[in-house]
Amino acid sequence: MRVPFLIIGGGIGGMTTALALAQAGFAVHIVEQASEFGEIGAGIQLAPNAIRILDQLGLSGAIERIVVRPKNLVFLDIDSGEHLATVDLADRFVERYGQSYSVLHRGDLLDALLDACRTQTNITLEPDKMVTGIANRENNTVVVDFADGTQYVCDAVVGADGLWSKTRTLLSDDDPICSAYVAYRGALPMREVTAPVENDDEIIWIGPNKHLVQYPIRGGHLYNQVAVFRSDRFDPAIARTEEWGTPDELDQHFGTACGQVRRSISQFKREKRWPMYDRAPLANWTVGRVTLLGDAAHPMLQYLAQGACQAIEDAECLTRFMVEHDGDVDEAFAAYQAERIPRTAQIQSVARIWGEIWHTEDPILRELRNRVFARDTTDHYVDLDWLYQTRVG
């Protein structure tokens, strides 16, 4: 079958790209290996750089219905419970970036994207379609093979197929790098939450080798929690097994935490865990008529909460250059990666450092960090101007 523009992967990156390209007048076909388009039942933080783009895509109404806007981001010491800093996310933040800091349920975000995609007649959505092979041909086409034995011939392919991207193997033989950290996450009904939730605040408890993030989602009906710790049992040889980062380690690591954190941890579901991976930045994302997007291109540790935000920025950038270059795929892909690689590489590196600062065991470094946090100000976010104030369109 002939498919002019194929997107592989129906996650946040692939869906946003499909929507942006379709709104710009390009016909796109999106394939997803899962039997339906969906996301896991946990929360996601979206900073102004991503919300701004979703807004431009006409999603502000849909987002408005599903979003929670924390008034503050509060940092606390995970062991002593000591207050470290409060970052004010209210009026001055919104004025500075033109958008709010937003938290929402991943499923709600994907549904909003899916609904918007369904209103576009130039988007074909195909779930239950797993890519097994991709090859550039000399006549500027790409042949894509599927597990069901079918084959598509495409003029352009965007690999938005996530951390374990098949598409990326065309460009690199690098493997995802496991950080030895693992996350447990999920949302529980707000009525079951034992700690007080003020102003819809986002709370981040930090300490040596672990942290806990908490915030309300879905109009405040659910409370999202993410507990992350460094496993002592981790060994690269067992990275792909379930032998490390186990629920008993979760309890052991958080056993020294303050009472409120321990009570929160006791409410976690334990059947699924997410090992934390990233990769080193890649110098080139494009081969022939195939390019990468989102986690396939630039997987990062989640400490800046930017992985999905960057996938959304990718979608905007790729579309902008497709329009600017009048649909010339070679020129658009080249311009896209020239703009996106330096920025995402920087964020991948800073995310690692951010995690090290949160998780440091070094008492001197901790003292220094806490002093910076204790600055008599609530606009610490200005340090992230480079991240949140991006040019769009």
Ligand SMILES: Cc1cc2nc3c(=O)[nH]c(=O)nc-3n(C[C@H](O)[C@H](O)[C@H](O)COP(=O)(O)OP(=O)(O)OC[C@H]3O[C@@H](n4cnc5c(N)ncnc54)[C@H](O)[C@@H]3O)c2cc1C
């Ligand atoms: C604990 C944790 C917390 C996070 N918190 C945040 C946050 O607060 N804010 C933020 O911005 N980011 C956050 N992130 C990062 C964010 O989740 C990812 O960066 C983002 O989801 C990547 O989206 P994507 O579309 O690129 O990839 P994915 O969401 O992985 O989507 C890829 C899709 O491709 C499909 N696929 C894969 N292979 C194939 C194939 N062969 N054929 C067909 N389909 C295929 C998959 O099924 C999947 O649906 C967090 C990550 C973690 C682990």
